[in-house]
Amino acid sequence: MMIDEDSNGNDDLDSDTDGSHVHDDLDGIVPLLESSNFLPMDSDLERLHTRMGIRIQRIRKKHCAAFEDCMNKFFDGKSAGSRGSLFQIRNRFKFKNVKKKTSDCINDTQDFWTFVTEGLVCVLCCKLLNVTSLEEINHDGDITDLLKHTSEQIVNMIWPDINKESFNTVVEDLDKTIPYNDDIDELDDTLNYEEIFSDDEDIENTVAGWLPQRLQEELTWNSTANLSGGPGNNLALDLVNEFQNNEFKCKIFEALHSHKDSVKKFVKIYLPENLFDRNVRRHHPGFSGFNNAVVVNKPEKLSCRLKKYSKVLEDEAYILED
Numbered sequence: 001m002m003i004d005e006d007s008n009g010n011d012d013l014d015s016d017t018d019g020s021h022v023h024d025d026l027d028g029i030v031p032l033l034e035s036s037n038f039l040p041m042d043s044d045l046e047r048l049h050t051r052m053g054i055r056i057q058r059i060r061k062k063h064c065a066a067f068e069d070c071m072n073k074f075f076d077g078k079s080a081g082s083r084g085s086l087f088q089i090r091n092r093f094k095f096k097n098v099k100k101k102t103s104d105c106i107n108d109t110q111d112f113w114t115f116v117t118e119g120l121v122c123v124l125c126c127k128l129l130n131v132t133s134l135e136e137i138n139h140d141g142d143i144t145d146l147l148k149h150t151s152e153q154i155v156n157m158i159w160p161d162i163n164k165e166s167f168n169t170v171v172e173d174l175d176k177t178i179p180y181n182d183d184i185d186e187l188d189d190t191l192n193y194e195e196i197f198s199d200d201e202d203i204e205n206t207v208a209g210w211l212p213q214r215l216q217e218e219l220t221w222n223s224t225a226n227l228s229g230g231p232g233n234n235l236a237l238d239l240v241n242e243f244q245n246n247e248f249k250c251k252i253f254e255a256l257h258s259h260k261d262s263v264k265k266f267v268k269i270y271l272p273e274n275l276f277d278r279n280v281r282r283h284h285p286g287f288s289g290f291n292n293a294v295v296v297n298k299p300e301k302l303s304c305r306l307k308k309y310s311k312v313l314e315d316e317a318y319i320l321e322d
Helices: 022-026 029-034 045-074 086-092 106-129 144-158 164-177 200-206 213-221 237-273 299-321
Strands: 002-005 011-014
Touching: 045 106, 086 106, 106 144, 106 237
Parallel strands: none
Antiparallel strands: 002 011
16 A cells, blocks of 8 residues: 555545455464464464454454544544644545544554644644754754654654552552462462463463474574465465565665655645644634634624624623713
């Protein structure tokens, strides 16, 4: 999935010709980890595959739930006219497939949030460095200290401090539930140990450090992996790792290159909007809790109304003076 600019200079969201997605391609690493040949010493591979599959599904569900919460809170069609809102950015940069129901477009939503995050971080960076474009940032000499200081400022502004009272409450609750060595024997027999402790067998079979040197080398250099499944499709593990590594680098390069021009355009459009300046008088229609009782469709009518009210006030003031 790449964001390219068409001949008119507009950003467009295009998928690969085969309909695949950059994150789908990177998911090819998952079968490598699940491969039965990658863990040849496990005595119950089917159980291991099932548990890994469940864990991967849980991770993806958590991502989807997080996106869903963010979209429900910040993605609102009412804010389409507000420059810098998620809905306006979505329309401006042609993320046509992004919608509030993220379960139907999880990959597009992830691309959208990544793009918005990259753009806003670059906008904030330009603001902190007091420059008007990314090209003005000086890359000559040693910029390690500048990069460290700027990144710390960005993190402090974007990530608020944890509420210490809430954090302490969570720690106290956990302290009551964590099993210690003294009372492990007193735990209820119905406790699901597999949800808390990993089997020793799984740990031993996935860590080569406990093996003798010869077996370590055997696992490292002579193992095979089967990405596509079925007999006769085994490949040397080091060859598969090299293939996956090259593909990963290629995808990362494509993603960086495809977003480069779009992020520059993002900074050019939204840097003058002062999105990171605090303004108590500015209300964002994309957030709930703000109601505008008078809808101003035509400013000239509002101007006439204000002039009428001002004339009435002048007449009242004149009467009071007399």
